[in-house]
Amino acid sequence: MDGIFFQQIINGLTLGSVYGLIAIGYTMVYGIIGMINFAHGDVYMVSAYLAAIGIAVLSFFGLHSFPLLILGTLAFSIVITGVYGWTIERIAYKPLRNSTRLAPLISAIGMSLILQNYVQLSQGARQQGIPTLLEGALRLHIGDDYVQLTYTKLFIIVVSLLGMLALTFIIHRTKLGRMCRATQQDRKMAEILGINTDRVIAYVFVIGASMAALAGMLITLNYGTFDFYAGFVIGIKAFTAAVLGGIGSLPGAMLGGIILGIAEAQFSGMVNTDYKDVFAFGLLVTILIFRPQGLLGRPQVAKV
Amino acid sequence: MSTPLLEFRDVDVFYGPIQALNKVSLHIGEGETVSLIGANGAGKSTLLMSIFGQPRAASGQIFYQGQDITHRSSHYVAANGIAQSPEGRRVFPDMSVEENLLMGTIAVGAEHATEDMQRMFELFPRLKERRNQRAMTMSGGEQQMLAIARALMSRPKLLLLDEPSLGLAPIVVRQIFHTLRELAQEGMTLFLVEQNAHHALKLSDRAYVMVTGQIRMTGSGAELLADPQVREAYLGGH
Numbered sequence: 001m002d003g004i005f006f007q008q009i010i011n012g013l014t015l016g017s018v019y020g021l022i023a024i025g026y027t028m029v030y031g032i033i034g035m036i037n038f039a040h041g042d043v044y045m046v047s048a049y050l051a052a053i054g055i056a057v058l059s060f061f062g063l064h065s066f067p068l069l070i071l072g073t074l075a076f077s078i079v080i081t082g083v084y085g086w087t088i089e090r091i092a093y094k095p096l097r098n099s100t101r102l103a104p105l106i107s108a109i110g111m112s113l114i115l116q117n118y119v120q121l122s123q124g125a126r127q128q129g130i131p132t133l134l135e136g137a138l139r140l141h142i143g144d145d146y147v148q149l150t151y152t153k154l155f156i157i158v159v160s161l162l163g164m165l166a167l168t169f170i171i172h173r174t175k176l177g178r179m180c181r182a183t184q185q186d187r188k189m190a191e192i193l194g195i196n197t198d199r200v201i202a203y204v205f206v207i208g209a210s211m212a213a214l215a216g217m218l219i220t221l222n223y224g225t226f227d228f229y230a231g232f233v234i235g236i237k238a239f240t241a242a243v244l245g246g247i248g249s250l251p252g253a254m255l256g257g258i259i260l261g262i263a264e265a266q267f268s269g270m271v272n273t274d275y276k277d278v279f280a281f282g283l284l285v286t287i288l289i290f291r292p293q294g295l296l297g298r299p300q301v302a303k304v
Numbered sequence: 305m306s307t308p309l310l311e312f313r314d315v316d317v318f319y320g321p322i323q324a325l326n327k328v329s330l331h332i333g334e335g336e337t338v339s340l341i342g343a344n345g346a347g348k349s350t351l352l353m354s355i356f357g358q359p360r361a362a363s364g365q366i367f368y369q370g371q372d373i374t375h376r377s378s379h380y381v382a383a384n385g386i387a388q389s390p391e392g393r394r395v396f397p398d399m400s401v402e403e404n405l406l407m408g409t410i411a412v413g414a415e416h417a418t419e420d421m422q423r424m425f426e427l428f429p430r431l432k433e434r435r436n437q438r439a440m441t442m443s444g445g446e447q448q449m450l451a452i453a454r455a456l457m458s459r460p461k462l463l464l465l466d467e468p469s470l471g472l473a474p475i476v477v478r479q480i481f482h483t484l485r486e487l488a489q490e491g492m493t494l495f496l497v498e499q500n501a502h503h504a505l506k507l508s509d510r511a512y513v514m515v516t517g518q519i520r521m522t523g524s525g526a527e528l529l530a531d532p533q534v535r536e537a538y539l540g541g542h
Binding site for chain 2: 175178179181188189190191193194195196
């Protein structure tokens with residue numbers, strides 16, 4: 001019992017930190033233009049393919065040191081995924097900036113379908129995979145029981161936290177971050193002060209996509225397999241995490257991701273694995289009923 | 305006459321079917337303090353915002369330093385020396401005083417930021433006390449000071465002020481107008497929109513009176529202060 005509980009905490013933390021990374025993309029885009037980017041899960045899916053391609057190409061050229069392989073792949077995947085994020089915003093959302101709120105939502109769903117079908121056509125419908133790159137595990141004894149923390153999971157947790165810290169630093173301590181926050185808090189005023197808010201919005205999409213690229217590489221390292229449909233469920237889960245933490249709130253997205261990951265893992269361990277998605281979405285419904293603004297979100301105040 | 309710093313030529317602005325500005329022409333010379341007075345809803349704030357193209361003029365032209373800026377982006381206008389302390393202050397609620405001030409330097413670069421921030425703290429000592437406080441937690445008067453200071457951080461050639469006295473205690477209003485007078489004496493060009501005409505006219509070299517989107521009257525501050533119609537309509541008949 002104790003063993004399973006702690007083991008599932010580790011598993012949940014691993015999954016949750018990745019949810020958190022993806023949730024950042026949802027929450028930042030929502031914060032800045034008030035739309036849910038339903039194609040974000042598929043951007044993550046694309047990045048999983050890019051990670052696998054990066055790893056394959058680099059090892060083909062004889063790069064076998066794990067840190068170099070990961071750094072090279074990450075750089076490649078973040079740049080290309082960032083370009084995807086930028087392009088999607090440019091062609092699917094920017095032209096609809098001044099139309100109704102629903103229009104970009106519909107084009108987001110369209111974008112999501114386009115990405116899925118494009119990857120299915122170009123990469124095939126079969127599941128793809130990469131071998132385990134980081135072998136071995138730590139065994140931690142708890143009483144008579146023990147839990148296993150694989151190096152891959154440890155790596156995922158540490159890298160996710162570093163990613164989140166780096167982003168928090170950018171948002172709170174740099175000029176780019178101040179420009180993002182100003183655009184989020186009052187776009188018209190930001191314009192008047194000389195900020196090119198269209199460009200800031202594009203940066204936010206690139207930042208969100210980069211975080212998704214980080215998540216895509218980490219998840220691929222852990223599970224090894226993915227397909228063209230992999231972005232859907234994990235995207236909705238990350239969206240749930242963003243709502244749970246309070247959509248629009250950056251620390252909320254990270255916290256929501258970790259809570260959702262741990263809750264889901266505990267449910268799988270204690271109750272039933274088949275119903276873990278039902279449990280996760282049940283949690284979303286409960287949050288929406290009792291605390292619609294989420295854990296760290298602020299209630300919407302109507303502007304007069 | 306030399307080229308005015310800012311000039312409106314027959315500017316029309318619409319909100320959907322509603323005409324907010326109707327053939328507005330005015331000019332502001334370098335170093336002048338000009339005010340625009342008029343009732344609530346006359347179109348004064350729209351006029352200020354239209355300089356930044358928000359909303360854009362449907363016809364007519366807006367010139368700045370002799371250059372047509374009618375169709376320029378807001379950030380272009382900001383980067384070329386026009387700053388605004390807008391209606392409703394619009395300080396960034398979730399940012400500290402210092403961060404709000406830094407936002408004022410975006411258009412021109414942060415080269416003089418530290419030095420200028422010190423100067424703002426001298427002009428508005430209250431802001432210094434609150435430098436790390438979030439703007440949303442401050443009083444209306446403090447937010448107004450912050451909005452003006454933020455606009456000044458870009459070292460503008462032309463400072464636009466929309467109702468700097470709105471909703472403030474008389475003592476704070478006097479303090480703000482005192483600061484504006486200092487800025488004018490230093491040679492800054494001020495364009496002031498006010499519903500509270502008394503202070504504005506006393507401060508101004510010239511003024512325009514706006515009624516339902518049209519300029520109805522113009523003259524020196526002193527002339528308009530003495531005008532019986534203006535006194536009746538905007539100065540409470542005193």
